[in-house]
Amino acid sequence: MVGSLLYRVVCKLLSVPAVLLRGEAAEDAELLVLRHENVVLRRQLTGPVRYEPADRFWFAALSRLVHRSRWQDVFPVTSGTLLGWHRRFIARKWDHTARRRTVRPSTAAAMKALVLRLAGENPRWGHRRIHGELVRLGHRLGASTVWEILNRAGIDPAPRRCGPTWREFLTAQAKGIIAADFFHVDAVLGARLYALAFLEHGTSRLHITGVTAHPTREWTVQHARNLAGEFGARMESLRFLRRDRDGKYGDAFDAVFEAEELRVIASALRAPRMNAHCERIIGSIRREVLDHVLIKGEGHARQVLAAYQTHYDEHRPHQAHDQLPPDALEHLRAAHDLDVSGRGPVRTRILGGVINEYRYAA
Structure with a gap:
């Protein structure tokens, strides 16, 4: 629009001497054309002649003062x-495309990161969710903008239609699950x-x-x-x-927990991975304690296992809890702020x- 307006202004100004001087204006226009052609040629001594927008602008304006028969x-x-x-x-005068186009402000990088974070933490959420x-958090953002951010990041804007994985399911149900298992301890005398x-x-x-x-079975029921x-x-x-199908449990063992409204789930035969959490902790007990201690008898075994249980619950780091033990989370979080x-x-x-356990002296 600016170029079209400037072109019309220049043409109006050049038309003034054309009206007043008539014949002399045409001759002066021809001289101006030739002089400007000299400028263009001096600017490009080698190679093909290239006309810049300003050159085209000047020649087009002067062509209105020179009779068409003289153009050649x-x-x-x-x-x-x-x-x-x-x-x-002249066509730029009637081009209203720029006036009709509405430019959407660019989305802030922090907002894009927030959209991708919500999508990553909630794989079943679509762009509208x-x-x-x-919107509930107070951000003014269009649903189409959310769709575009997800699409550019290679994330399907529509919600995932398949069910959760086993890891997702167990994580969601973890607070309601307790597992039981037997493990053996070999004493020093066999x-x-x-x-x-x-x-x-x-x-x-x-x-x-x-x-x-x-x-x-009676012993197992009593401990339950x-x-x-x-x-x-x-x-x-x-x-x-969760338990395996060991015969030492029995119906009375299940009845203790069913009375507390728990559902007892028995794993399949020869499928220890169905009770993998217990299998893993039993492996930790063996690697960290039993493989390094000679057990004398039942009393000694109870003492050793009780000490390890206290260590496991109150001090041993857990990856699932940000390397903090389950029974001392708040205490250790407060300790992190100490000098x-x-x-x-x-x-x-x-x-x-x-x-070995390590603590700072009080």
Whole structure:
């Protein structure tokens, strides 16, 4: 629009001497054309002659003062080229495309990052669900903008239609699951002992309820009752008990937990991975304690396993809890804010140094 307006102004100014001087104006226009052609040639001594927008502008304006019959002798380009230049300058006057176009403001990088974060943390949310969450947070953003951000990032803007994976399902149900399993302990004189362990999936708390050389169904049921009494009101948050098909459990064992409204789920035959959490903690007990201690008998086994349970619940780091133990989360989070400059950690030996714990002295 600016170029078209300037072109019309120049043409009006050049038309003034054309009206007043008539014949002399045409001669002066021819001289101006020739002089400007000299300028163009001096500017480009080698190679083909290239006319810049300002050159086209000047020649098109001067062509209005020179009779068309003289164009071939005066101008360095053909009459068709001159008319084309003139038409392009005039056509801009009627081009309203720029006026009709509405330019949408660019989306801030922080907003794009927030959209991608919501999409990553909620794979089943579509672009409209994400848009609704952003509106609830007070962000003014269009649903189509959310769709475009997701599409450019290679994320399907529509919600994922398939069900959750096993990892997602177990993570969502972890707070309501407790698992039980037996593991054996070999004493120094060859006797084989059996320990009953329970593991809470949500908090990763370990409960080793008893050790015996002769596990019976009655013994197992009694320890199940002891655990239920220890939990008290906490049993209300549990929904499932996972165990294998060992004959030492029995119907009475299941009845203890079913009375607390838990559903007992037995794993398939020869499928230890269906109770993988218990299998993993049993492996940790063996690698960290039992492989390094000679067990004398039942009493010694109870003492060793009780010490490890305390260490596991109150001190041992857990990857699922940001490297913090389940029973000391708030205490250690507060300890992270302490000034420990110039202080060295104090070592506490567990089981004679088989396990070491480190704390700052009070």
